[in-house]
Amino acid sequence: MKPELQPDELDDERLLVEAAQRDPGRFADLYERNFDRVYAYVARRLRDRSQAEDVVSEVFHHALANLGKFEWRGVPFCAWLYRIAANAIADRFEKRGKELGAPDETEAAVNDDVERRALLSQLVNGLPPEQRRVIVQRFVEQRTIKEIARAMQRSEGAVKQLQFRALQALRARMEDAHA
Amino acid sequence: MPERSPIEQLNLAIDALLSGKAQARLENEVAQMIDVAALLPALPRQEFRAQLKSELTKEKRMPATARKITKKQPAKQPAGHPTVVPYIAVVQAREVIDFVQKTFGATGKIMGTGSQGGIHSEYRIGDATLMIGGGEEWKNPDPRPAYLHVYVDDCDATYDRAMKAGATSLNEPADRPYGDREAGVRDAGGNTWWIGQLRNRTRPAGLRDVTLAFEARGAAEFIDFLKAAFAADEVLRHEEPAGTVRHAQVRVGDTIVEIGEAHGPWQPIKTTVFLTVPDCEAVYEKALRAGAKSVSPPQQTPYGLYVATVSDDFLNTWYITSAPPRKSSSGQR
Numbered sequence: 048m049k050p051e052l053q054p055d056e057l058d059d060e061r062l063l064v065e066a067a068q069r070d071p072g073r074f075a076d077l078y079e080r081n082f083d084r085v086y087a088y089v090a091r092r093l094r095d096r097s098q099a100e101d102v103v104s105e106v107f108h109h110a111l112a113n114l115g116k117f118e119w120r121g122v123p124f125c126a127w128l129y130r131i132a133a134n135a136i137a138d139r140f141e142k143r144g145k146e147l148g149a150p151d152e153t154e155a156a157v158n159d160d161v162e163r164r165a166l167l168s169q170l171v172n173g174l175p176p177e178q179r180r181v182i183v184q185r186f187v188e189q190r191t192i193k194e195i196a197r198a199m200q201r202s203e204g205a206v207k208q209l210q211f212r213a214l215q216a217l218r219a220r221m222e223d224a225h226a
Numbered sequence: 227m228p229e230r231s232p233i234e235q236l237n238l239a240i241d242a243l244l245s246g247k248a249q250a251r252l253e254n255e256v257a258q259m260i261d262v263a264a265l266l267p268a269l270p271r272q273e274f275r276a277q278l279k280s281e282l283t284k285e286k287r288m289p290a291t292a293r294k295i296t297k298k299q300p301a302k303q304p305a306g307h308p309t310v311v312p313y314i315a316v317v318q319a320r321e322v323i324d325f326v327q328k329t330f331g332a333t334g335k336i337m338g339t340g341s342q343g344g345i346h347s348e349y350r351i352g353d354a355t356l357m358i359g360g361g362e363e364w365k366n367p368d369p370r371p372a373y374l375h376v377y378v379d380d381c382d383a384t385y386d387r388a389m390k391a392g393a394t395s396l397n398e399p400a401d402r403p404y405g406d407r408e409a410g411v412r413d414a415g416g417n418t419w420w421i422g423q424l425r426n427r428t429r430p431a432g433l434r435d436v437t438l439a440f441e442a443r444g445a446a447e448f449i450d451f452l453k454a455a456f457a458a459d460e461v462l463r464h465e466e467p468a469g470t471v472r473h474a475q476v477r478v479g480d481t482i483v484e485i486g487e488a489h490g491p492w493q494p495i496k497t498t499v500f501l502t503v504p505d506c507e508a509v510y511e512k513a514l515r516a517g518a519k520s521v522s523p524p525q526q527t528p529y530g531l532y533v534a535t536v537s538d539d540f541l542n543t544w545y546i547t548s549a550p551p552r553k554s555s556s557g558q559r
Contacts, residue, residue, distance in 0.1 A: 074282060075279060075283065078282060079279075082270070082275055082278075086270045091268070096405075097405055099268075100271075104278050107278060107282055111282055167265050167269070168269050183269075186244075186266035186267045187267065187269050187403055189267070189403060194397060200490055207233050210237065211233045211259075214262060217259075217262050218261075221262060
């Protein structure tokens with residue numbers, strides 16, 4: 048699977064990869080640039096959060112350890128990370144004697160879904176702090192409105208309103224991005 | 227039946243989404259928001275993102291061969307107390323003792339009268355020690371409660387015992403996304419207890435059964451202070467995208483403490499820490515150089531310890547204690 052990048056983005060990425068190969072201290076740039084996509088790719092295959100985190104962790108540790116072997120061929124760096132992730136997921140499921148249900152999806156559909164999830168992750172980080180806290184607590188930490196209200200010292204009504212505004216903004220920005 | 231507002235409709239639809247129930251018919255705008263909401267539970271945890279970055283950073287900086295050589299060894303600890311012991315000092319000391327006994331099965335005793343007329347007691351919960359002082363006889367009370375994170379085998383049962391022992395609930399037991407089951411209560415003395423039950427993971431090395439936590443205004447600066455004053459070693463740090471410390475663990479001697487940036491109801495409180503170190507004088511001097519203010523210089527106490535007291539810029543008071551220096555040596559124990 049190859050995420051689509053513009054030519055100037057590809058150039059930037061090539062420079063980042065080369066910099067990280069010379070100085071592993073620069074790997075942080077590649078990590079930040081690719082984390083959301085890799086996480087999205089893994090999380091859509093593995094619903095269990097701890098399994099998904101294990102695999103994402105494995106992907107980046109493996110990528111860092113093998114960065115010297117990576118050859119730039121004009122394909123986004125992420126494609127290499129996806130391949131490591133796919134192998135890690137396959138390994139994990141084979142080890143457990145389970146079959147991973149092969150999703151009946153085209154590469155383009157998978158790519159769109161990963162990009163959509165990665166974008167959403169970035170949009171959540173860009174929300175105003177109170178809206179972001181409500182979204183993270185409600186969906187990622189799965190807290191009730193009552194618990195969030197208590198933690199934020201706000202009324203339940205105010206929390207529901209923040210939740211509404213946050214989702215309204217996320218929906219609008221997702222639409223803009225796909226327009 | 228009056229029609230529900232879009233805000234209520236959305237909230238009910240989210241409840242259904244999170245519990246896997248079928249959705250009722252929704253207005254168009256709300257339905258579109260639910261399409262987005264359906265992707266949110268699979269978002270990454272920021273703590274995970276930051277922790278993985280931190281691991282990768284360490285891996286880059288320290289090749290395996292170098293890591294062995296440069297890894298800090300925990301400081302040698304005088305026998306007796308762990309390096310960091312929370313010193314809870316509240317007028318409701320006896321209620322707090324009753325609470326820790328009934329809730330956590332704490333064992334210990336009231337040792338006697340402290341320097342300011344109040345009681346002094348020491349209790350153990352698992353491998354952790356708590357000092358509890360004060361009481362109604364305490365002259366000039368200046369309450370010093372603490373934030374405490376306690377690991378238990380059964381969160382729900384411990385929470386029930388806490389409530390029966392008179393605690394106020396802050397958070398009912400709930401499964402957290404990082405796998406733990408957790409609840410929060412406050413005791414009569416104003417101490418906040420996070421009751422955690424580990425699931426699917428083992429306790430991080432170095433964390434005791436009770437861990438002292440700080441909600442600091444300027445958590446990053448507080449961590450810098452601990453490093454400079456007490457040679458603390460940062461174990462992990464999770465940051466918000468804006469760089470605010472959401473959760474950090476820092477090792478002081480043989481004990482890990484938890485630190486987060488103050489927010490919402492979790493604000494800094496005046497906390498006292500009983501610090502046991504190999505050399506009271508050296509640590510006192512270092513703490514002053516790191517910006518601490520002297521409350522009292524190192525001095526011999528009637529109970530046999532050498533004690534200095536300093537305060538930091540984050541509302542904490544530190545009792546720095548060691549055995550008295552040996553006259554014939556260079557001060558190293």
